[in-house]
Structures are given as C-alpha cells and as structure tokens.
Amino acid sequence: MSTDEKTPPREYRMTELAEAAGITVRTLRYYRERKLIPPPRRAGRIAWYDGRHLARLRTIAALLERGHTLGGIAELIAAFEGGRDVAELLGLGDPFAAPWSRETLVRLSPEELVDHFSGEATAENLAASLDIGYLAVDGEELVHVSRRLLDVSRKLVREGVPLPVMLAAGREIRAHADALAATFASLFRQHVLTDVPPGAAEGEPPSPEDVDRMARTLDRLRPVAHTVVEAEVALAMDRRIRAELRAWLGD
DNA sequence: ATTCTTACA
DNA sequence: TGTAAGGA
Numbered sequence: 001m002s003t004d005e006k007t008p009p010r011e012y013r014m015t016e017l018a019e020a021a022g023i024t025v026r027t028l029r030y031y032r033e034r035k036l037i038p039p040p041r042r043a044g045r046i047a048w049y050d051g052r053h054l055a056r057l058r059t060i061a062a063l064l065e066r067g068h069t070l071g072g073i074a075e076l077i078a079a080f081e082g083g084r085d086v087a088e089l090l091g092l093g094d095p096f097a098a099p100w101s102r103e104t105l106v107r108l109s110p111e112e113l114v115d116h117f118s119g120e121a122t123a124e125n126l127a128a129s130l131d132i133g134y135l136a137v138d139g140e141e142l143v144h145v146s147r148r149l150l151d152v153s154r155k156l157v158r159e160g161v162p163l164p165v166m167l168a169a170g171r172e173i174r175a176h177a178d179a180l181a182a183t184f185a186s187l188f189r190q191h192v193l194t195d196v197p198p199g200a201a202e203g204e205p206p207s208p209e210d211v212d213r214m215a216r217t218l219d220r221l222r223p224v225a226h227t228v229v230e231a232e233v234a235l236a237m238d239r240r241i242r243a244e245l246r247a248w249l250g251d
Numbered sequence: 252a253t254t255c256t257t258a259c260a
Numbered sequence: 261t262g263t264a265a266g267g268a
Contacts, residue, residue, distance in 0.1 A: 014255070026261055029256080045254055045268060 010051065011041075017049040021057035028057075036060055036074055055137045062127035106144040113142060116154055120163035128167045132174060184225045185218065193217055 018025045031037050037056050040047040056077075063073050114121040129135040134153075136143045144150045149170075156166050193214065 024261075025255090026263085030261080047255070 012049045012054070014040075014047055014049070017053060017057070020054055021061070023057065023061075031057070031060065031070075034070060034074055036070065036077060052137075059127075059130060059137050062123045062130070065123060065127065106147050106150050108142045108144060110142065116150075117157060117163060120157060125163050125167065128164065132167060132171055134167075134170065180229060181225065184221045184228075188217060188221055 012020060014025050014028060018028045021028070028037075032039065037053050037060075040049045040053065042048070060070075060073055064070070108116075113126075117125070126135070130137070134145060134149065136145070153163075153166060157163055
C-alpha cells in the first residue's frame, strides 16, 4: 500500500532544503564546504538542490545520530564514491553483473522499505544498514545490494528475529566473509600471479596489460571461492546441527 | 528586494 | 554555529 504522492524531481533553495532536512542554512553550507554533500546546480545567483541532496542529508543525520563524527562520515562518503570510480576504472563495473552471480540490485522507495520492515524501519536500523553496506542511497531511492539477502532478511524478521540483531549478525558474517576473500586472494596472489609485478605500492606504475591480467585472474577466484565456501558451510552446518541435537538430547 | 557568501565571534 | 555586512 504505497501512497502515490506526486514526487516530481523537485528542487529546493538553500532555505527550503535546510528546512526539509531539519538543519540550519549555516550547517548546510558547512556540510558543503566539508564535501559531505555534492555541489548544487547553479542558476546564476541561485543554488538549486534536489532529492539526492536531501537523501544525503538524511543519511548524515542518521549517521550522526548513531555516533559517527562528521570526519568519519566524510571518509565513508569518499570511500563509497571513490571505490565506485576505481572499480569502473578497472573495468570491473558492477560486481553483481557477472554471469555467474545470482545477485541483483533492488531499488526501493523509502515507503516500500517501511512496507517490508514495518515496525523495524527506524532511522537507527537504516543507518546500520547503510553502515554495513546492505543499503545505499541513490537519489530519493534506496538500493539494496542483494535481492537474496533482502529476501532472507524479510524472512528472518518474519520469523521473529529483531532487525538490529540480524544486522549485528550480518556484520559478523561480513567479517568472516572478508577473511575468506582475503585467504583466496592471497592464495592466488602468491601462487598464480607469480609473474605479475609487485604493484603500485612501491615501484613503477603497472602497465595496462598487467592491470588487465591482474583483474582477470582475480576474477577467476569467484567461482572457486563460491564452491569452496558453499561446500564448507554445508558441512559445517551438518556438524553443528548434529552437535546441537546431541546437546539437546542430553548426551 | 532577494539570495547567497564572507568573515568574525 | 549564529549573525552582521556586503556582492550580485
């Protein structure tokens, strides 16, 4: 049941945007100076802001509420935008566009998100989801990085798992997944990519050919990693279920 | 007169 | 972060 209010690409003057975001004009200007929000469109004397700016301001407010400093938020934003540029530069593009991947991005209006997680769609949970990287802000919409993760989140919440608890678990799993990815990367780096130069860390800039080969080779990690992790998790869950049952039966 | 920036506290 | 002063 989403109310179809008129949401044409509205634009805001400084004062309007500040009021909509619940901050002062001075603060708005301060955020802009600190590169926390993109520059507005300039029409002569007037600075025009749009929904993306408002969304960004809401994100900043949520992160501030959660205890982040302005400096930390600026780094997050820079890393997010910078990382995207680096990926495109390397020709990797959207990682979920790969043919082997079953991941799809899901665009959601804030209203749809509330529909999915009614009572639990709070500013804190939104900030946490942004922080983990499950959600990203794109203009006036939100983008979930994985249809499968989104579906399973809804299922778990319906099963009674509180969203904050689930997000904390997600954070934990993310850490393990990062460690797994690092293991695979190191494996390839040391034993498969032996003929590739050390890298930009301390040396000559790598040739475009090397960059290309590096990207392709690392890309071959993906199916390998998927298979190994899937099989190992299956085995681990098997062992765990047996152990839980044994403990429950009081063995 | 309005809208925004600069500069100082 | 508020605000007075000044440019366009």
